[in-house]
Amino acid sequence: MKTKYIIYTALALLVAYLIYNKFFSEGAKKSAAAMASGKGDKKKGGGPVGVNVMIVKDTAVNNIIDITGTIDANEKVSLISQTAGNITGIYFNEGSKVTKGQLLVKVYNQDLEASLQQNQYQVALAKQQESRNRQLLQKEAISQEEYDTSLTALNSLKAAADVIKAQIARTEIRAPFSGIIGLRNVSPGSYLSPSSPIANLVNIDPAKVTFSVPERYLSILGPGSKIRFRTESSMENFTGTVYAIDPSIDASSRTITVRAKAPNPKGILTAGSFAKINLTLDQIPKTILLPTEAVIPDLKSSLVWIYHNGIAVSKPVKTDLRTDTKIQVIEGLQPGDSVVVSGLIQMRPKVPLKILKVIK
Known part of the structure; x- marks a missing residue:
């Protein structure tokens, strides 16, 4: 029992000593006096925030989107034939350059060539007949009607020759313009119809x-x-x-x-x-451009932070054009304003600022 009382007494004395040392000792009194006079230690970090600022100026900018x-x-066209028949010749290489009017593909047309030759013989004979009748008409040996008949026959044969020539032209597929021809879809000897694509030009x-x-x-x-x-x-x-x-x-x-x-x-x-x-x-010609990160989106508009008399001041601004790195400010700033472009996460109204670098 005596040991128990001795332990309790020792603990009570220890607590009393700690209380006295905390509140009534000479060191505690000095500390309290220092706190009362405001001369105690302050927490570090209460100094001004170091920032970079940009001096606002008018800038010429291109309106780019x-x-x-x-x-x-x-020009681009899918080449097709205007007539049907077997292909007798292909005169281009795939992926090569061709010039306007160049012959690319030819379709069988020997029957048309023969018809044209026959027509030429008939035209030559009709020309002779018309020439003789013209001379006879001048001598009044024949009537005007007989001469007109020979002239009509000659003109009809010439018109028939033009039709045959047009048919022959349709058997030759030529480049409508200069360019590069693509991959061909036909082969020599194959039958070509008007719906068969030949190649793209x-x-x-x-x-x-x-x-x-x-x-x-x-x-x-x-x-x-x-x-x-x-x-x-x-x-x-x-x-x-x-x-x-x-x-x-x-x-x-x-x-x-x-x-x-x-x-x-x-x-x-x-x-x-x-x-x-x-x-x-x-x-x-005259506008204000700021780095994109300097303009902070707000609920109603956007704002920037201004260095003014050593402290941070917020200003609402109106923006318009944007690029990858710049944004146009059309209202809220004047040339000469000092816009804070760094340390923005620490900005609060009236926070003391220290300029580290000025960007012009």
């Missing part, structure tokens, strides 16, 4: 680029507007010029179809591929 389009051939220099733009740009877009574009199959940058605009607006999408031509002397552009188009609409 990024859209997608389709590359088309300047494509002219893709220049290439046509077809795309759609929103209705709002109709008033500032026209023939002569320049475009820049790239394709998935090439790392080159291509240029084109708008030459035609569809006269009607698509009612469902409220867009208008535009077509441009792009030089393609090397044949790099391929019909049917997609084009990533950079379209320059006009130039804005």
